[in-house]
Amino acid sequence: MNIFALFRDRIADAVRTMDLAAADGGELDLSRIQVEPPRDPDHGDLATNAAMVLAKKIGQNPRDLAQRIADAMAGDTDVSAAEVAGPGFVNLRLSDRFWTARLAEILDAGTDYGRGAAGQGTRVNVEYVSANPTGPMHVGHCRGAVVGDTLANLLAFAGHEVTKEYYINDAGAQIDVLGRSVMLRYREALGEDIGEIPEGLYPGDYLKPVGAALAADHGEALTKMAEADALAIARDAAIEAMMAMIRADLAALNVHHDVFFSERTLHADGARKIRAAINELTMKGHVYKGTLPPPKGQLPEDWEDREQTLFKSTEVGDDIDRPLVKSDGSYTYFAADVAYFVDKYERGFDEMIFVLGADHGGYVKRMEALARAVSDGKATLTVLLTQLVKLFKAGEPVKMSKRSGQFVTLREVVDEVGRDAVRFMMIYRKSSEPLDFDFAKVTEQSKDNPVFYVQYASARCHSVFRQARERFGGEMTADASLLHLLDDPGEIALIRKLTEYPRLIEAAAGAREPHRVAFYLHDLASALHAHWNRGTGEDALRFVKVNDPQLTQARLGLVQGVLFVLQSGLAILGVDAPAEMR
Incomplete structure (x- = not known):
């Protein structure tokens, strides 16, 4: 239950019973009524702006x-x-019985x-990673x-029907470079001294096993066939090997x-899907033959001072029209983007x-324009740009990977600090902001390490149940019928924090901001740890009361509620909720 939505409806119902009339005779717009937590918890549990958004319409003083x-x-x-506060806010305090019923x-x-x-079951396609299959994943x-x-x-937790998708960029010049790089490693596996890797080819050691596998499968046969045929075999083997490596890294x-x-499926059968997509845009009136003025600054690769087939993207929100077919009849990279979006x-x-990545900022407007043109405005396209990650070790920048030859690999980071630390810290900042990732800080066991702090809260919840079983013997469990015994302000505050979770999920999903979940979990963990610490100094507040089994069972209900929400939120983040910390 979203208690904020619940009380928004109750307040709207209360306003309706007042028989208020708009000064101009029109209907009152109750949709602007909001209910939120007060900025200062001392002011109450809920605050509404109802009077402030309605007063002018009905010609009354907001405070009245x-x-x-x-x-x-x-x-x-x-x-x-x-209570009335400020220029016309209404602050509400809710009964303890209300809160324990929510628990x-x-x-x-x-x-x-x-x-x-x-x-509402809307179908959402989330495409992410989509790295070129030319090497291992990097940080x-x-x-x-x-x-x-x-x-x-x-989004799935919030009720959307979600598909997770990876677009394999397995066509184009970079794949030809990959094939040539593997052929070099193939010759090396046959015993040839290849010397220094030529400029422009991929130098990493990760291609050596691919070359060795080709040598084992084909012997010297590739050296005796036409270069184009040999390169085709090398490309296919390389893509398959790289994607296997990428899948393993992601796993x-x-x-x-x-x-x-x-992507190669778009170019298959004479680029049938690309041609069909361009034809569809043409039928909608979004394609024409023309020339483009030279853009300011550095010229992009797809610009030509000749007549081309162009997407009339400026009519659907873009800054400049985009080339689809070059003057020589070949398709631009954006033409494949068009076909891919049409397919989706x-x-x-x-x-x-x-x-x-943040370096794709120039794609945003053209892709948004494409979505409007293809779907006639019916489909929504959202682009999230993730800023750079800088790696540090005890404050010092981390050097590049020896394996890749160019960068630090994803697997190296996961192997060193663990999956949970990587996932939590990568989401513990808004994606549009740069991120400093320090290996030492994300593995230290202290309250200054957010992932440890949250996972420790999970472990503490489990420890309370272990302690209860030790003290009382057998299986000591929570009893929902005894929750009315919870009346300490700290206990009620914890319940209030738990009830924010549905609203948090709805808001984070609506804003497409998953980092909010991590922030909330950290706040919840902080509330649990604070209440735990109160119990260490005041015996009456301990979760396990040896001389009061009923109160213990009520407090176990509170602990179980915290644990459920921690487990739920951490599952969304893809992070474990451990039973103990080691």
Whole structure:
């Protein structure tokens, strides 16, 4: 239950009973009524702006109207106090019975608490990572992988039908370079001294096993066939090997895609899908023959001072029209993007989300324009850009990987600090902000390490149940019928924090901001640790009361509620909720 939505409806109902009329005779717009937590918890549990958004419309003083609303809400059996504050806010304090009833609902729902229907089953395609299959995943891919995967998990939890997709860039010049690089390693495996890797080829040692496998499978046969045929075999073997490596790297990060879409399928059968997509845009009036003025600054690769086939993207929100077919008849890279988007749209997705690196900022407007043109404005396209990750070790920059020859690999980071630390810290900052990742800090066991702090809260919850079993013997469990015994302000504050979770899920999913889940979990862990610490100094507040089994069972209900929400939120982040810390 989203208690903020619940009281928004109750306040709207109260306003309706007042028989208020708009000064101009029109209907009152109650949709602007909001209910939120007060900025200062001392002011109450809920705050509403109802009087402030309605007063001008009905010609009343905001504070006078706020008092009428407060008087009406004071009659609600779940409200213990209703007060007017500031220019016309109404602050509500809710009864302890209301809060303990919400805890009972949490215990009944378990880890499904907060699972929503806000998505209404809308179909969302989240494409993320989509790294070129030319080498191992690097740490830059790592952040996009975590952001995309967590967002997909969040949207599914909020009620969307989600598909996780990886676009394999297995066509184009970089794949030809990959094939030539593997052929070099193939010759090396046959015993040839290849010397220094030529400029422009991929130098990493990760291609040596691919070359060795080709030598084992084909012997010297590739050296005796036409170069184009040999390169085709090398390309296929390299792509297969690279994708196997990429899948394994992603699995180590607990990232698993539903669909791996090959770009080469768009170019198959004489680029049938690309031609069909351009024809579709043409029929809609979005394609024409023309020339483009030279852009300011550095010229892009797809610019030509000749007549080309152009996408009229400026008419659907772009800054400049985009080339689709070059003057020589070859397709631009963007033409494949068009075909790929059409394919997604025809698969029935209502929204397509692309998680891209910050260096892809120039793609945003053209892709948004493409979505409007293809779907006639019916489909939504969202692009999330992830900023760079800088690696440090005890404050010192981390050097490049020996294995890749160019960068630090994702697997090296996961192997050193663990999957959970990587995933949590990659999402513990808004994706549009740069991220400093320090190996030492993310592995230290202290409250200054967010992932440890949150996982320690999970372990502490489990330790309470172990302690209860030791003290009372047998299986000591929570009892929802005893929750009314919870009346300490710290206990009620913890319950209040738990009830924020459904609203948090709805808001984070709606804003496409999965980092909010990590922030919330850290706040919840902080609240648990603070209450735990109160119990260490005040015996009456301990979760396990040896001389009071009923109060213990009530407090175990509170601990179980915290654990359920921690488990739920950490599952969205793809992070374990451990029973103990070692």
